[in-house]
Amino acid sequence: MSDRVISSIMKEVEKERFAQKLRLRLIKLEAGRAIVEMEPQEELTNLFGMTHGGAIFSLIDEAFEVSCNSHGTIALALSMTVTFHRAPDQKSRLRAESVEIHRSAKTGTYEIKVINEHNDLIASCTALAYRKNERLPFLSSPSQDTAPQSGPLAGGG
Numbered sequence: 001m002s003d004r005v006i007s008s009i010m011k012e013v014e015k016e017r018f019a020q021k022l023r024l025r026l027i028k029l030e031a032g033r034a035i036v037e038m039e040p041q042e043e044l045t046n047l048f049g050m051t052h053g054g055a056i057f058s059l060i061d062e063a064f065e066v067s068c069n070s071h072g073t074i075a076l077a078l079s080m081t082v083t084f085h086r087a088p089d090q091k092s093r094l095r096a097e098s099v100e101i102h103r104s105a106k107t108g109t110y111e112i113k114v115i116n117e118h119n120d121l122i123a124s125c126t127a128l129a130y131r132k133n134e135r136l137p138f139l140s141s142p143s144q145d146t147a148p149q150s151g152p153l154a155g156g157g
Helices: 003-015 016-022 052-067
Strands: 024-030 033-038 074-084 094-103 106-114 120-136
Touching: 003 016, 003 024, 016 024, 016 052, 016 120, 024 052, 033 052, 052 074, 052 094, 052 106, 052 120, 094 120
Parallel strands: none
Antiparallel strands: 024 033, 033 094, 074 120, 094 106, 106 120
């Protein structure tokens, strides 16, 4: 992955309106790996005064979105299975880390973990992405480092 792809994705995330609304911050991005943080927000609490599960899912989804698109081609969610392990304190800063564990020409599998500032596991997720054979629309010009995978798995999944 080129520095151009990384910087382009980081700029797009900064402009992403949903991420802005939830105050999601992309902390780190590498090929197949992303770290995203969310600061505590009173308006994101549920009936019990804890961070809402939907907000935690959005944090997971943002880390997944960025990590699976980090290869420079469009990838879209096919399925996500989330397990909530512990309710976070409403004042907890949450961090999601998405790691690619398998990638073929057509799919990618990711593990995402959410922890709080005390390193307590809040939630975990296994996610599957469909990898399209199209470059990210905001990349200005083609380069070899963003070309779709080829080889024995090309066309298969």
